[in-house]
Amino acid sequence: MKGGGRVTEFEELYRTYFDDVFRYIRRLSGSESIADEITSETFFKAMRSIKSFRGNCDIRVWLCQIAKNCYYTYLKKSTQTDSIDETELSELPSEEATAEEQLIRQDEASRIRAVLHTLPETYKEVFMWRVFAELSFSQIGQLFGKSDNWACVTYHRAKRMIQERLGDGTDEK
Known part of the structure; x- marks a missing residue:
């Protein structure tokens, strides 16, 4: 990779938006493990294509679009597109x-x-x-x-x- 500054900028992007992307996919999928997998894939793809980001939308929107596309691809590849792991939903914290x-x-x-x-x-x-x-x-x-x-x-x-x-x-x- 060229330019140490680029890596630092990307690390900052990752730290800033990781939770937003993860929460979006967790709510979309209903699964924490799927959200983990898709969020990782999202940032990997974003890192590879950050140079093509033109800035004509909010970076968070761009990342969530990548995440949504990754999730849809995951669903297409998955043999369990209709099954949602309800056990994972029940693990979401709820105090009251x-x-x-x-x-x-x-x-x-x-x-x-x-x-x-x-x-x-x-x-x-x-x-x-x-x-x-x-x-x-x-x-x-x-x-x-x-x-x-x-x-x-x-x-x-x-x-x-x-x-x-x-x-x-x-x-x-």
């Missing part, structure tokens, strides 16, 4: 939740993830960027080359679709 509350949350999280994957791609992605990566509507709009208002409307439509689909099995009218 009872075992029953944790089971309810796990079930709800699984149902939401299942419904999320039935949404049209744009709605799914906007929802994931907002909820899992905690991006602002402005950042999401920038990512899609649209306005922050477009991102806000798309997010709320996705949220409504999820709520409606979750209710389909229980509240048929």
Whole structure:
């Protein structure tokens, strides 16, 4: 590698954004071990392609895009694309939740993830960027080359679709 400064800059990037990328993938996948694997792969790919980063979006958005692509590739390669390790979800710390509350949350999280994957791609992605990566509507709009208002409307439509689909099995009218 050329230039010791480049390595130092990348180490700083890693320290600054590792937790954001890890949390995003953990929420997306529901698995701490998958998040570990994907986050490592993300930073490896980012290190190899940092020279191509043009700065036309926030570096955190760029890293989360790489992470999302790595995760989707992982899912395609995995023979267990529909199974989520619920044991890993139950290991997430919760100071005040009872075992029953944790089971309810796990079930709800699984149902939401299942419904999320039935949404049209744009709605799914906007929802994931907002909820899992905690991006602002402005950042999401920038990512899609649209306005922050477009991102806000798309997010709320996705949220409504999820709520409606979750209710389909229980509240048929």
